[in-house]
Amino acid sequence: MIHNISYRVFVYGTENEEKVKEAVQTLFPNSHPQTDTIEGYFKNPVLILHDKISKNREIKNFIHILEEIDESSKKQLRSELENKMDERGNLFLRFDKQRAYLGDLKIIKHGDAIHVKINIAAYPAKKEKAMEVARDIFGV
Secondary structure (H helix, E strand, C coil): CEEEEEEEEEECCCCCHHHHHHHHHHHCCCCCCEEEEEECCCCCEEEEEEEEECCHHHHHHHHHHHHCCCHHHHHHHHHHCHHHECCCCEEEEEEEHHHHHCCCCCECCCCCEEEEEEEECCCCCCHHHHHHHHHHHHCC
């Protein structure tokens, strides 16, 4: 199924860290993100929240949450699944950070996002096999 899921999200100086954590909790309710600070383009501090989920219960919870996304996001995922997966079977998704804070999950192509990397368990670890597994997991 899935080996692990990792995410990262940037918290800019104009944002409230607690609100961004709440947005992350919409996708990963049991996650306790680690933090790193980097220097932004204008020398301002940017906080990065990140974590790696590998417990089966939390992965199943994430899959259940994904089943509840709106139909337009499901349709987008179906049509772009191949483009969102690398050759080693990692599926990359971005969720709108602002909407996640409001409890609404929307897959987006770019912009202010929660970046999610899903490591699909497929043997051999090749894109074609991972695509089959991903289609089965996400019902696409």
